[in-house]
Amino acid sequence: MPLQSRFVSPLLCLLLVAACSGLTLGQEATTEKSIEGKYLSNVRQVTSGMVKAGEGYFSPDGKQIVYQAVPPQYPFYQIYTQPLEGGKPELVSTGRGRTTCAYFTPDGKDILFSSSHLDPNMTQTEQEEIARQEEERKSGQRRRYSWDFDPYTDIYLKNMATSKLTQLTSEKGYDAEGAFSYDGKKIAFCSDRDGDPDIYLMDADGTNLKQLTNAKGYDGGPFISPNGKWIVFRSDRKKEGFLQIYVVSIDGEKEIALTDNVGVNWAPYWHPTKPYIIWAGADHSKPGRPNYDLWLMKYEETDDTIKPGPVWRITDSPAADVLPVFSPDGKQLMWTSTRTDDHSSQLFIADFTFPEDESTAGQ
Structure with a gap:
């Protein structure tokens, strides 16, 4: 999941992994004992063979994943989708254009994703990117990363049985970062169709569009709560380039900030059965390069608000850890990490233990 190219400084560091870019952020050595064993067990890498891969989501039955990746032969x-137990990646998108943010429908029959493959200048766009990457390889210098809010990016739905591709948005501008409600009736997504990235809601067929946020700056990465009442998202409305976690009611009438610090808090995701939200974040209040790790918050929900509660740090690897998601049964955690041998970003999965269950971890 991306941010606009105008958002740089601390946010830029995160976005290298945010778009699965092979970031080697925070690879410094550490001698402190890791906390990860309290919460994560049976950690294993689940993607390989791609230049970089990440932002993975589970199928409703938990047996497959869908994710975005840069293949060796394309810029x-x-x-892609692939079974968790064996099997090879299967291409879901068209094979051309910029793509991002794939998500299974609740029945598992279709996959939602965003793509710019209808760019009328697609060949030129590809050739320009190939030339830039080749220049970087020759010079050994990587350009400053920024996510391109491609104005030809729209949201599509692909039926996995028939391969039929249905276009759900067609407005000029960037439409992406979409996810279904648990009942499959609604899609929350990010769009800059009014000149500024905001959160929108539409029916599953692309109709009945409603804009939910309209603050200055970036609002993106929305996910609808399991009970369908709230949408969690990230925003830099308080300070440009410094993301905080917010929730907005499904009708757009109420907004609550869940984090408020000097840092980047990004990629929030609901636990399916317990009152927890997990996200990636880093502290930018001190000089130097911060490391991005996963953080867990317990919240309290009432009829008209969500109250933030205690927060736990889940990962402390010297690699960057971002884009966490829970499995449908809530027992596993999948995230994007550069804890690979070559420091490329890939997907990892682990069995998850909640803070209140630490004493029984590994038993």
């Missing part, structure tokens, strides 16, 4: 991310 832009494409969408």
Whole structure:
């Protein structure tokens, strides 16, 4: 999941992994004992063979994943699905254009994703990117990363049985970062169709559009709560380039900030059965390069608000850890990490233990 190119400084560091870019952020050595064993067990890498891969989501039955990856032979991310137990990646997107943010429908029959493959200048766009990457390889210098809010990016739905591709948005501008409600009736997504990235809600067929946020700056990465009442998202409305976690009611009438610090808090995701939200974040209040790790918050929900509660740090690897998601049964955690041998970003999965269950971890 991306941010606009105008958002730089601390946010830029995160976005290298945010778009699965092979970031080697925070690879400094550490001698402190890791906390990860309290919460994560049976950690294993689940993607390989791609230049970089990440932002993975589970199928409703938990047996497959869908994710974005840059294949060796193409300069832009494409969408793939693969079984968790064996099997090879299967291309979901068209094989051309910039793609991002894939998500299964609740019945598992279709996959939602965003793509710019209808760019009328697609060949030129590809050739320009290939030339830039080749220049970087020759010079050994990587350009400053920024996510391209491609104005030809729209949201599509692909039926996995028939391969039929249905276009759900067609407004000029960037439409992406979409996810279904648990009942499959609604899609929350990010759009800059009014000149500024905001959160929108539409029916599953692309109709009945409603804009939910309209603050200055970036609002993106929305996910609808399991009970369908709230949408969690990230925003830099308080300070440009410094993301905080917010929730907005499904009708757009109430907004609550869940984090408020000097840092980047990014990629929030609901636990399916317990009152927890997990996200990636880093402290930018001190000089130097911060490390991005996963953080867990317990919240309290009432009829008209969500109250933030205690927060736990889940990972402390010297690699960057971002884009965490829970499995449908809430027992596993999948995230994007550069804890690979070559420091490329890939997907990892682990069995998850909640803070209140630490004493029984590993038993």
